[in-house]
Amino acid sequence: xxxxxxxxxxxxxxxxxxxxKQKATVEFKLMTGDVxxxxxxxxxxxxxxxxxxxxxxxxVWKMAIAYMKVRSDAVVERDFK
Amino acid sequence: xxxxxxxxxxxxxxxxxxxxKQKATVEFKLMTGDVxxxxxxxxxxxxxxxxxxxxxxxxVWKMAIAYMKVRSDAVVERDFK
Amino acid sequence: xxxxxxxxxxxxxxxxxxxxKQKATVEFKLMTGDVxxxxxxxxxxxxxxxxxxxxxxxxVWKMAIAYMKVRSDAVVERDFK
Amino acid sequence: xxxxxxxxxxxxxxxxxxxxKQKATVEFKLMTGDVxxxxxxxxxxxxxxxxxxxxxxxxVWKMAIAYMKVRSDAVVERDFK
Amino acid sequence: xxxxxxxxxxxxxxxxxxxxKQKATVEFKLMTGDVxxxxxxxxxxxxxxxxxxxxxxxxVWKMAIAYMKVRSDAVVERDFK
Amino acid sequence: xxxxxxxxxxxxxxxxxxxxKQKATVEFKLMTGDVxxxxxxxxxxxxxxxxxxxxxxxxVWKMAIAYMKVRSDAVVERDFK
Numbered sequence: 001x002x003x004x005x006x007x008x009x010x011x012x013x014x015x016x017x018x019x020x021k022q023k024a025t026v027e028f029k030l031m032t033g034d035v036x037x038x039x040x041x042x043x044x045x046x047x048x049x050x051x052x053x054x055x056x057x058x059x060v061w062k063m064a065i066a067y068m069k070v071r072s073d074a075v076v077e078r079d080f081k
Numbered sequence: 082x083x084x085x086x087x088x089x090x091x092x093x094x095x096x097x098x099x100x101x102k103q104k105a106t107v108e109f110k111l112m113t114g115d116v117x118x119x120x121x122x123x124x125x126x127x128x129x130x131x132x133x134x135x136x137x138x139x140x141v142w143k144m145a146i147a148y149m150k151v152r153s154d155a156v157v158e159r160d161f162k
Numbered sequence: 163x164x165x166x167x168x169x170x171x172x173x174x175x176x177x178x179x180x181x182x183k184q185k186a187t188v189e190f191k192l193m194t195g196d197v198x199x200x201x202x203x204x205x206x207x208x209x210x211x212x213x214x215x216x217x218x219x220x221x222v223w224k225m226a227i228a229y230m231k232v233r234s235d236a237v238v239e240r241d242f243k
Numbered sequence: 244x245x246x247x248x249x250x251x252x253x254x255x256x257x258x259x260x261x262x263x264k265q266k267a268t269v270e271f272k273l274m275t276g277d278v279x280x281x282x283x284x285x286x287x288x289x290x291x292x293x294x295x296x297x298x299x300x301x302x303v304w305k306m307a308i309a310y311m312k313v314r315s316d317a318v319v320e321r322d323f324k
Numbered sequence: 325x326x327x328x329x330x331x332x333x334x335x336x337x338x339x340x341x342x343x344x345k346q347k348a349t350v351e352f353k354l355m356t357g358d359v360x361x362x363x364x365x366x367x368x369x370x371x372x373x374x375x376x377x378x379x380x381x382x383x384v385w386k387m388a389i390a391y392m393k394v395r396s397d398a399v400v401e402r403d404f405k
Numbered sequence: 406x407x408x409x410x411x412x413x414x415x416x417x418x419x420x421x422x423x424x425x426k427q428k429a430t431v432e433f434k435l436m437t438g439d440v441x442x443x444x445x446x447x448x449x450x451x452x453x454x455x456x457x458x459x460x461x462x463x464x465v466w467k468m469a470i471a472y473m474k475v476r477s478d479a480v481v482e483r484d485f486k
Contacts, residue, residue, distance in 0.1 A: 003084040003165040003225060003246075003327075005207045012209035015221060031112055031193055031226065032147045045086045046143075047093035056150055059096060062208075063084060064112065064147040066194045066226040069218055084165075084246040084408075112274055113309045126248045127305075128255035137312055140255060144246060145274065145309040165327040165387060165408075167369045174371035174383060193355055193388065224370075228356045228388040231380055246327075246408040274436055275471045288410045289467075290417035299474055302417060306408060307436065307471040327408040327468060329450045336452035336464060355436055355469065386451075390437045390469040393461055 004062045006045035016043045025071040026050070031064045037071060085143045087126035097124045097149075106152040107131070112145045118152060166224045168207035178205045178230075187233040188212070193226045199233060247305045249288035259286045268314040269293070274307045280314060328386045330369035340367045349395040350374070355388045361395060409467045411450035421448045430476040431455070436469045442476060 006013060019026050019040045028036045028050065038052035047059045087094060100107050100121045109117045109131065119133035128140045168175060181188050181202045190198045190212065200214035209221045249256060262269050262283045271279045271293065281295035290302045330337060343350050343364045352360045352374065362376035371383045411418060424431050424445045433441040433455065443457035452464045 010206045010208065011204050012206050012221060029194060029196065030147050032110060032114060033194060034110065034147060036148065042092050044091045044093050046091065056153060058148050058150040059093060060148040061146050063144065063225065065223050066192050066196065067198065067220050067222040069220040072218060111309050113272060113276060115272065115309065123254050125253045125255050127253065137315060139310050139312040140258060141310040142308050144306065172368045172370065173366050174368050177383060191356060191358065195356060225387065227385050228354050228358065229360065229382050229384040231382040234380060273471050275434060275438060277471065279472065285416050287415045287417050289415065299477060301472050301474040302420060303472040304470050306468065334449045334451065335447050336449050339464060353437060357437060387468065389466050390435050390439065391441065391463050391465040393463040396461060
C-alpha cells in the first residue's frame with residue numbers, strides 16, 4: 001500500500017475535501033522547491049489535482065508535498081490584480 | 082507493496098490511462114528537477130513510460146514524480162515549430 | 163499503510179500530543195530546507211497542522227519532516243517583541 | 244515490504260529483464276543527480292546492478308532511480324570512440 | 325507500517341539502545357544536510373530524540389537520517405572546551 | 406514493514422554479505438551527496454554498518470543509499486599511500 005493513508009475520516013483528508021467544497025485557493029510547497037497555487041479539484045490516495053490561475057490542471061503526487069496552506073490573500077489578489 | 086497504489090479505478094491512474102488513449106503530450110516534473118515531456122506509452126505500479134519528442138522511451142519511477150500536467154501548448158508546438 | 167506509524171502510545175506521537183496540550187511553540191525543519199515555527203493544532207497519520215505567528219494554518223506532511231524541537235526562546239519572544 | 248513491486252509480469256520489471264538479455268546500454272538518472280550508464284547485470288526487488296564502461300559493477304537502489312532509458316547512441320559510441 | 329522496522333533484536337535498533345545506555349555523543353547526518361550532535365534520549369519506530377550540547381531536545385525522523393556515528397572526539401571535547 | 410526487503414537469498418543482500426566476508430572496500434554514495442568508503446561490518450533491514458579508513462564505524466540507513474560499488478583501486482591505495 002502507498003506511503004500515505006486515505007481514510008476520509010482523517011483530518012488531513014477531510015481538510016483537502018473541505019478545500020474542494022469551499023473552492024479555496026491553496027498553496028502547495030513541493031519537495032522540489034516548486035510552489036503550486038490553485039483550487040483543489042480532486043484527491044485520491046496517490047495525488048492531489050489542482051487547477052491553477054492559468055486554468056492548468058496539475059496532478060501533484062502526495063509523496064512530493066512538503067506542506068499545504070490556504071492562501072489568505074487569495075480573494076484580494078483576484079479582486080485587485 | 083510499493084509506495085504507490087495501482088487501482089485502475091483511482092482518478093490518478095485513470096488520468097494516466099486517458100493520456101495514453103488521447104496521445105496527450107504530458108509534462109512530468111521529477112524530484113531531481115528534471116522535466117520530461119512526451120506521450121505516455123504505458124504505466125504500471127512502479128513506472129510511467131514516456132516517449133519524448135526525440136522518440137526516446139524513458140521509464141520514470143512514480144516515486145520520483147513531483148507533478149504531471151498536460152501541455153496545453155503541445156498542439157501548437159507540433160504545428161508551427 | 164503510510165510511511166509513519168500512528169500509535170498514540172509511541173513517544174513520538176505522544177510528544178506531538180503534549181505540544182498540542184501545552185500550546186508549545188515548535189520548530190519543524192523540513193526536507194525542503196524550510197523551517198516552520200508555530201503551535202501544533204492537530205496531527206494525524208499523514209500530517210501535522212501548525213498555526214504560525216501570522217495565524218496561518220499550515221499542514222506539513224510527516225514524511226517531509228527532518229526534525230522538530232520546542233523553541234526554548236519562544237516565551238521570551240512573546241514577552242518582549 | 245519494499246517501496247517497489249517485484250512481479251516479473253510487470254512491464255517495468257520485464258523491461259529491465261529485456262535489457263539484461265539484449266545487453267542494452269542503459270542510462271540511469273539518480274535522485275542525487277548522478278547518471279550511471281552501463282549494461283544491466285541483474286535486478287532484484289531492492290537494486291539494479293549495472294556494469295559500466297570501466298567494467299565497474301555498481302548496485303543502484305531502485306528507490307534512488309528517477310528515470311532510466313536505453314542509450315540510442317550506445318552502439319555508435321562503442322564503434323568510434 | 326512505517327518505512328523502518330522496529331525490532332529490538334536488530335543490530336541497528338540495539339546500537340541506538342546501547343548509545344542511550346552509554347550516554348554516547350552521536351552525530352546524525354540528515355537528508356537536509358543538517359548535522360545533529362548529541363546524546364540519544366529515546367527512540368521509537370518513527371523518531372530518534374537527541375539532546376544536544378545546548379540541552380535542546382530534538383526529535384529527528386528516522387526516514388530523514390542518512391547516517392549516524394559515535395563522535396570519537398566527544399570525550400576530549402567535553403574535557404578541554 | 407520497511408522500505409527495503411531483507412531476504413538473505415536476494416542478490417542485493419547476498420552481495421553485501423559477500424563484501425563482509427571478503428572484507429572488501431566499498432563505496433556508498435548517499436542521497437545527501439556524501440560518499441562513505443570502508444569495509445562493511447554488518448547489515449540489517451534498516452542499516453549498513455561501515456568501518457572507514459579512520460576506523461570510525463558509520464551506520465548508513467539503506468533508504469539513504471543511492472548506489473554502492475567495490476573500490477577497485479582499494480588494494481593499491483592501501484599499499485602505496
